[in-house]
Amino acid sequence: MNRIKIYVARAVITMNPSNPQTTHVAVRDGLILGAGSLAELAPWGDYELDTTFENHVIVPGFVEAHAHVMEGATALMPYLGYFDRPLPDGSIAKGIKSYDELTQRLRELDAALDASGAAPNEPLIARGFDPIYFDDQPRLTLTLLDEVSTTRPIYLYHASGHLATANSAMLDLDGVSKDTQVEGVGRFTSDQASGKLKGDLNGELREPPAMSLCKTGNRAVFLANASEPALWNFGASARNAGITTCTDLAGGLVLSPRSKDMWQRVTGDDSFPLRVAMYNIAAMPGLNADFDDAAQKVLELRAEETDKLRFPGVKFILDGSIQGWTAMIKAPGYISGEDHGQLLTVPDQLIDWLRPFHKAGLNVHMHCNGSLTQDLAIETVEALLQEHAWLDHRHTITHAQLTTQAQLRKMARIGLCANFFANHLWYWGDQHYEHTVGPERANQLEPCASALRERVPFALHSDAGVTPLGQLHTMWCAVNRVTPKGRMLGKLEALTPEQALRAVTIDAAFVLHLDDEIGSIEAGKAADFAILEDNPLTVDPMSIRDIRVWGTVLGGQPHPAARPATGA
Amino acid sequence: MNTPPSRAVTPQVPFTVLGGYLGAGKTTLLNRLLHDNKGRRIALLINDFGAINIDAQLIESRTDQQINLTNGCVCCGLSDGFDEAIAQLLTSPTPPEHIVVEASGVADVHSLAQYGNTPGLTLDAVVVVADALNIRQKATDKYVANTVKRQLAAADLLLLNKVDLVSTSQRSDLRQWLQTLCNGAPIIDTTFCALPEALLLGDGTRPNRSDSAKDAAHPQNHPLNHGEAYVTWHYQSSDRLTQLQIDQFLQDLPNTVLRGKGFFNTSKGLLEWHQVGKQQRLTPAEPRQELGTTLVAIGLKPQLNPVELDTLASQHL
Numbered sequence: 001m002n003r004i005k006i007y008v009a010r011a012v013i014t015m016n017p018s019n020p021q022t023t024h025v026a027v028r029d030g031l032i033l034g035a036g037s038l039a040e041l042a043p044w045g046d047y048e049l050d051t052t053f054e055n056h057v058i059v060p061g062f063v064e065a066h067a068h069v070m071e072g073a074t075a076l077m078p079y080l081g082y083f084d085r086p087l088p089d090g091s092i093a094k095g096i097k098s099y100d101e102l103t104q105r106l107r108e109l110d111a112a113l114d115a116s117g118a119a120p121n122e123p124l125i126a127r128g129f130d131p132i133y134f135d136d137q138p139r140l141t142l143t144l145l146d147e148v149s150t151t152r153p154i155y156l157y158h159a160s161g162h163l164a165t166a167n168s169a170m171l172d173l174d175g176v177s178k179d180t181q182v183e184g185v186g187r188f189t190s191d192q193a194s195g196k197l198k199g200d201l202n203g204e205l206r207e208p209p210a211m212s213l214c215k216t217g218n219r220a221v222f223l224a225n226a227s228e229p230a231l232w233n234f235g236a237s238a239r240n241a242g243i244t245t246c247t248d249l250a251g252g253l254v255l256s257p258r259s260k261d262m263w264q265r266v267t268g269d270d271s272f273p274l275r276v277a278m279y280n281i282a283a284m285p286g287l288n289a290d291f292d293d294a295a296q297k298v299l300e301l302r303a304e305e306t307d308k309l310r311f312p313g314v315k316f317i318l319d320g321s322i323q324g325w326t327a328m329i330k331a332p333g334y335i336s337g338e339d340h341g342q343l344l345t346v347p348d349q350l351i352d353w354l355r356p357f358h359k360a361g362l363n364v365h366m367h368c369n370g371s372l373t374q375d376l377a378i379e380t381v382e383a384l385l386q387e388h389a390w391l392d393h394r395h396t397i398t399h400a401q402l403t404t405q406a407q408l409r410k411m412a413r414i415g416l417c418a419n420f421f422a423n424h425l426w427y428w429g430d431q432h433y434e435h436t437v438g439p440e441r442a443n444q445l446e447p448c449a450s451a452l453r454e455r456v457p458f459a460l461h462s463d464a465g466v467t468p469l470g471q472l473h474t475m476w477c478a479v480n481r482v483t484p485k486g487r488m489l490g491k492l493e494a495l496t497p498e499q500a501l502r503a504v505t506i507d508a509a510f511v512l513h514l515d516d517e518i519g520s521i522e523a524g525k526a527a528d529f530a531i532l533e534d535n536p537l538t539v540d541p542m543s544i545r546d547i548r549v550w551g552t553v554l555g556g557q558p559h560p561a562a563r564p565a566t567g568a
Numbered sequence: 569m570n571t572p573p574s575r576a577v578t579p580q581v582p583f584t585v586l587g588g589y590l591g592a593g594k595t596t597l598l599n600r601l602l603h604d605n606k607g608r609r610i611a612l613l614i615n616d617f618g619a620i621n622i623d624a625q626l627i628e629s630r631t632d633q634q635i636n637l638t639n640g641c642v643c644c645g646l647s648d649g650f651d652e653a654i655a656q657l658l659t660s661p662t663p664p665e666h667i668v669v670e671a672s673g674v675a676d677v678h679s680l681a682q683y684g685n686t687p688g689l690t691l692d693a694v695v696v697v698a699d700a701l702n703i704r705q706k707a708t709d710k711y712v713a714n715t716v717k718r719q720l721a722a723a724d725l726l727l728l729n730k731v732d733l734v735s736t737s738q739r740s741d742l743r744q745w746l747q748t749l750c751n752g753a754p755i756i757d758t759t760f761c762a763l764p765e766a767l768l769l770g771d772g773t774r775p776n777r778s779d780s781a782k783d784a785a786h787p788q789n790h791p792l793n794h795g796e797a798y799v800t801w802h803y804q805s806s807d808r809l810t811q812l813q814i815d816q817f818l819q820d821l822p823n824t825v826l827r828g829k830g831f832f833n834t835s836k837g838l839l840e841w842h843q844v845g846k847q848q849r850l851t852p853a854e855p856r857q858e859l860g861t862t863l864v865a866i867g868l869k870p871q872l873n874p875v876e877l878d879t880l881a882s883q884h885l
């Protein structure tokens with residue numbers, strides 16, 4: 001047994017309702033012995049008083065119940081998104097707000113490749129661009145990218161994952177020509193000042209069949225997503241944000257066990273600063289789509305669990321996204337009348353697919369962005385419960401963005417949890433208000449306060465890499481519900497800072513069936529802390545996202561956040 | 569302009585998407601194809617969750633991602649995605665002669681069909697199977713109505729399956745109702761998805777294959793009719809045609825023509841014609857000395873009347 005360490009802090013916020021706030025926490029062998037005053041902890045015996053955090057605020061390590069290791073891959077390529085984005089090294093990639101900034105940044109990247117001695121035709125592949133923020137301007141085409149370079153192939157993989165824009169050199173490299181007949185290969189619809197004619201390629205590639213034509217760009221993105229450096233970055237970004245447990249909510253270990261070694265090796269490294277709760281995708285269409293077998297495989301993975309690699313359940317994806325008009329939403333539908341609602345499971349089969357996991361005691365998280373697929377998820381779980389009673393299943397509807405009041409009432413009665421995509425309020429709130437679902441439903445997006453009232457347990461998430469990891473930012477969204485254009489979306493659905501903190505700590509642990517081990521600071525739980533430079537419960541709520549994170553303590557080990565070299 | 573290297577040397581593998589909601593009969597149809605492939609190497613890409621039942625004696629070997637059949641056909645999974653699976657098939661030592669995708673019951677078949685236009689492939693057709701017993705109900709279902717209607721609209725050929733289970737008057741009501749939803753695609757009544765392979769996948773001798781010039785030049789020798797349920801129409805001429813003549817001929821073609829292929833001889837060279845149901849394509853073809861206009865069309869007996877096509881040809885061509 002190691003010596004007891006007692007941390008003293010400006011405040012220890014525990015998320016234990018019986019002992020909500022105190023000043024000290026005692027830790028031994030990675031476990032919390034207790035939280036209280038020094039006098040209350042002294043009876044544990046000989047201790048070392050650690051004053052590193054005496055001016056900081058200790059909260060439970062944040063738990064992110066919907067993120068993807070893909071977040072770690074965003075930093076492996078230049079980032080060209082609209083919003084500032086924190087990087088694993090602690091620096092911030094500045095958001096690109098105009099086409100001038102875009103071309104300037106691309107020129108810098110091009111010059112940096114030249115300076116590094118890369119061949120003049122070495123591709124430049126970047127990600128994060130999203131045309132939805134440039135909808136008041138002409139669509140981005142290859143004309144702008146060709147101004148940057150006519151020799152270096154350039155490929156912009158967009159934030160949505162459904163679009164890319166390539167320059168002429170990239171199209172040439174992969175043999176995409178005017179004769180290519182694949183739908184989704186963008187063309188100019190009129191003659192251009194740049195000399196391009198109506199029908200010439202405009203560089204945009206929409207949806208996977210067209211995107212697959214640009215093999216060079218597509219393959220680079222695909223390989224980065226599943227790489228070991230991406231996993232290390234994922235750990236670093238989580239630590240920088242105070243997260244100690246993070247899901248990989250579309251894990252691939254059931255489908256491709258060949259990467260199991262990598263996951264075990266990296267998470268098993270003492271310096272890897274994160275517990276990962278992996279929810280595997282159970283099956284893909286194809287020869288080995290066998291759900292009984294997949295449930296068995298998850299149980300086998302579970303038998304090899306470690307403290308830092310857990311397998312609480314599986315993930316199912318039921319539909320697309322609201323801003324892509326591919327979420328399946330109930331009447332009266334999208335305000336534009338446009339509806340590309342996409343079902344990603346066969347409704348009549350869903351119950352058969354879920355049954356083996358439900359019966360094996362494996363928690364199921366179902367991606368529903370739209371309210372219609374959410375009905376399907378609710379009906380299906382109710383039917384499963386009639387077949388096989390599992391009172392504490394905690395199956396969760398993840399995203400659940402357009403959850404109606406009736407759905408909340410029903411969910412409460414059958415034990416379904418929600419995991420709200422609170423970051424949407426900020427990143428796409430204006431688009432939802434103006435273009436997708438309109439004011440009334442935009443104001444009820446992520447109905448957190450209603451979920452509290454109706455007693456539906458819920459977490460809040462970032463869906464990183466869709467938006468950046470950062471539970472303080474996610475809390476800030478749920479508390480303030482503001483948009484970049486200055487709207488406040490539905491103040492009646494706003495949470496208090498304390499309610500929001502619950503949803504990113506103990507309640508997030510609850511939807512992962514891990515709340516007896518992590519998510520609060522109380523005797524017997526893992527010594528996982530987020531170390532903050534200010535108190536999220538007392539600062540001006542609009543500053544919650546600006547609170548600096550010192551780093552984390554994970555199982556009693558301190559992991560300071562990376563600081564940019566300039567010490568910004 | 570920097571044009572990519574010509575891909576004309578690589579044979580273009582025909583690509584068919586087979587869609588339709590759960591239970592319509594896709595699996596039955598695929599089993600037929602794999603059992604009786606007439607020597608053609610078919611690769612089946614499985615985009616669905618239901619495993620297709622293949623006779624154990626037909627299976628030569630299997631891995632996690634591929635089943636090899638004794639007759640040269642293969643079934644492949646898609647765990648690494650479509651582009652990866654297609655690339656592997658095209659670079660294999662024995663590339664397939666036809667690729668068929670079994671689309672999941674909720675797949676957007678129009679979008680999947682776009683892979684058929686990627687390099688190395690040529691889109692043959694989108695074939696959708698509808699269950700005569702429940703297609704109407706599915707088209708108003710709370711969850712799948714839009715999905716099912718989108719599939720019907722994307723069909724080049726629509727198989728109305730299980731017609732033996734509905735009355736004659738129900739059948740004709742159904743056909744009328746479907747006609748608008750499938751934008752005029754030919755609707756073929758089937759039972760147990762029984763359909764001549766030549767209609768579903770073509771006869772496998774595509775005019776741009778290196779050995780096919782001879783076949784196309786002597787279509788009358790081609791073994792298409794074996795007293796089967798379908799009829800073949802041939803046309804040959806050495807006249808040069810104008811675009812207007814061709815357009816008018818194709819426009820007036822009745823939709824009893826389920827498949828058509830061949831070449832039109834024009835002053836600007838040959839145009840290759842490909843048609844499956846409502847999908848019609850004209851593309852410039854490489855010059856071939858011995859060929860004039862050569863057309864072959866097939867349809868079901870007695871719906872397709874060759875005399876009607878002769879009249880059409882003499883009017884326009």
Ligand SMILES: [Zn+2]
Nearest residue numbers: 066068249463
């Ligand atoms: Zn996600």
